[in-house]
Amino acid sequence: MTNSFGLSKEHEQVYSLMRCPLCKQYPIVPKYFKIDETPIPPKTPYPEMERSAIAECPKCKQRWAVFSESQPGMVRQKTKIMTVQSNKPGKVTEKKQPTVSGISSLTILETERVEEFLGSEQRLVDNSNSATKLTRKFTISKEWSQSYMIEYEKTTTRGGESGLGLQLFNLNLGNLKLTAQNNLKEKYSISESSKQTYGEEIVIEIPPYTKLRIFFQWKRLWQHGLIKFKDRSGTEFEVPFRVVIGVTFDQMQVDEK
Structure with missing residues (x-):
């Protein structure tokens, strides 16, 4: 029919x-x-x-x-990601099977981590009228969302037959986007619809007759890296990406005695 x-x-x-x-x-x-x-x-x-x-x-x-x-005939199958477990930058996640027609391999390579300033908050602990040391315990927290960016417009190529690799890349772009997104989401356990909260308990000792102001400088952590494709012409493609992997903070104390 x-x-x-x-x-x-x-x-x-x-x-x-x-x-x-x-x-x-x-x-x-x-x-x-x-x-x-x-x-x-x-x-x-x-x-x-x-x-x-x-x-x-x-x-x-x-x-x-x-x-x-x-792209008729372009069949994708959901496959498990095999990862090399490491906490150090440079960790590689490799797809062991072809992901899209014309693509022979896919690798995710982490490069650097970048901190983005999110804002600050402060606490004031007043022990200025006491002759004894004061210990104060409190919890600070920050809500954050998982997100990522894949910069296809910054894709670089090398090797292969001149012109053919870029042609195949453009031809398969929609499917490569889906493959790249799925790999990043699985590797970093990304759920864009949910939010996470980072919290930490802080213990501060305030000397006698001291007013102490504590500043917390919040930062978002971006993991940068490259999604590396290789097609049947031998051309290698490197697509930059970055993904939010968490938040952290720097702590500073100012004695207002």
């Missing part, structure tokens, strides 16, 4: 037979997603879907492009 929606070769089997084009099980009702992983509401008509829409089999969990404009 043919269709008039411009469906991919894979999705034609779903359209005509309700059969998964990969595991061949049927009947199936696939799930649909935008390229950024946003779910597409069930029963959305094909003409109203974005041309980069992705379908997922509810049984085998493998994915394929819905429309031929989204």
